[in-house]
Amino acid sequence: MVSLWRTATTALAAVALLVADPTAAHSLLHYPAPRGNLANFGTCGSGQGCKGPCDSPRSASNIGKPWFKPVTIQRGQELRVTWERNNHPGGFVRLAMVPIDQSDSWDAFNAHVVKHSCYEAHCGPDNPSDNTFGPGNGPGNAECWTTFTVPSTFADGATVTLQWMWYAGGVYYAQPAAGFGNYYNCADIIVQGGSPVDAGNTTVYAHPPFQGGDFANPNSNMCKYWSSNKYEDCTFGSRMPSPVSGDLLSQSLEPCARTGSMNGKPNGY
Ligand SMILES: *[C@@H]1O[C@H](CO)[C@@H](O)[C@H](O)[C@H]1NC(C)=O
Numbered sequence: 001m002v003s004l005w006r007t008a009t010t011a012l013a014a015v016a017l018l019v020a021d022p023t024a025a026h027s028l029l030h031y032p033a034p035r036g037n038l039a040n041f042g043t044c045g046s047g048q049g050c051k052g053p054c055d056s057p058r059s060a061s062n063i064g065k066p067w068f069k070p071v072t073i074q075r076g077q078e079l080r081v082t083w084e085r086n087n088h089p090g091g092f093v094r095l096a097m098v099p100i101d102q103s104d105s106w107d108a109f110n111a112h113v114v115k116h117s118c119y120e121a122h123c124g125p126d127n128p129s130d131n132t133f134g135p136g137n138g139p140g141n142a143e144c145w146t147t148f149t150v151p152s153t154f155a156d157g158a159t160v161t162l163q164w165m166w167y168a169g170g171v172y173y174a175q176p177a178a179g180f181g182n183y184y185n186c187a188d189i190i191v192q193g194g195s196p197v198d199a200g201n202t203t204v205y206a207h208p209p210f211q212g213g214d215f216a217n218p219n220s221n222m223c224k225y226w227s228s229n230k231y232e233d234c235t236f237g238s239r240m241p242s243p244v245s246g247d248l249l250s251q252s253l254e255p256c257a258r259t260g261s262m263n264g265k266p267n268g269y
Pocket of ligand 1: 149150151152198201202203204
C-alpha cells in the first residue's frame, strides 16, 4: 500500500512540476519591479508562511540606495501593471497603493485599493485546447496586465508602494480542483507631476473599479477562480508550513480549497 502510494505521488509530482511547482516561481509582479526577497526567490505565498502585505518589509526596500532606479509615475496616469501567468489559470489580482511608510500595514492597503482585475487578463494558456488540467487550464507563461489610474492624493516626490495580490488562482500541483492561497508582491515608486494634487479625493478608494474579462470569460465582466472570491479565505491565518526534507508538498499549506473552477466577481462586486 505504502509503496503504491509512493509510486502514485512520485508520478503525480513529475507531472505536476510541469504545471505547478510549489517551490519555484509562482506568479510574480513583473512591472513595476517588486522589492523581491532573498528568502524565497521573490515569491511570497501565504501558504509558504509569507503573510504579506509585501514580499519584503519596508526595511528591506531598496528605495534610496544609490544603484536603485525607481519607476516614476504621474497623478492621473494610466499605469500599466504586468505579471507573468506562470502556468497558472484563474483568480483575481488586487492592486492597492499607500505611502511607503504605511507599507507594512495590511489595514493601510485594504483601505487604499485602486483596482481589481482578473488574473488571466490579456493572457492565457499557450495551447487553448490542452484540457489535461481542465478546460483552458494548460501551461503558459504569457504576460498578463491591467491598468489603473494613479490617484491624485499623492504629493510630488512622494514614495508610494504598490501592492499586488493574486488570490483564488487554480490548479495546484496538477490537481484541477485545487486552488492556491494568496501571493503578494510590492513595488516602491516615486510620484511626480501629472494632475493637480487633491489629497481629499478619496473616491477611488471608496469604490475601486473591478474590470472583469479573462481567458475563460472574454465577453463578460467576470473572472475564473478557485476556492473563494474573498481574499481573506486563503491567507491560512497565522499558520506556517512544517517542511519535511524530500517532500515538496510539505513546503506549503496549499491548496486553499478543492472547489474546482468557478466564474464570478470579487466579493462585494
Ligand atoms: C477624483 O479622482 C478620480 C480618479 O481617481 C477622478 O476620476 C475624479 O474626477 C476626481 N474627482 C474630482 C472631484 O476631482
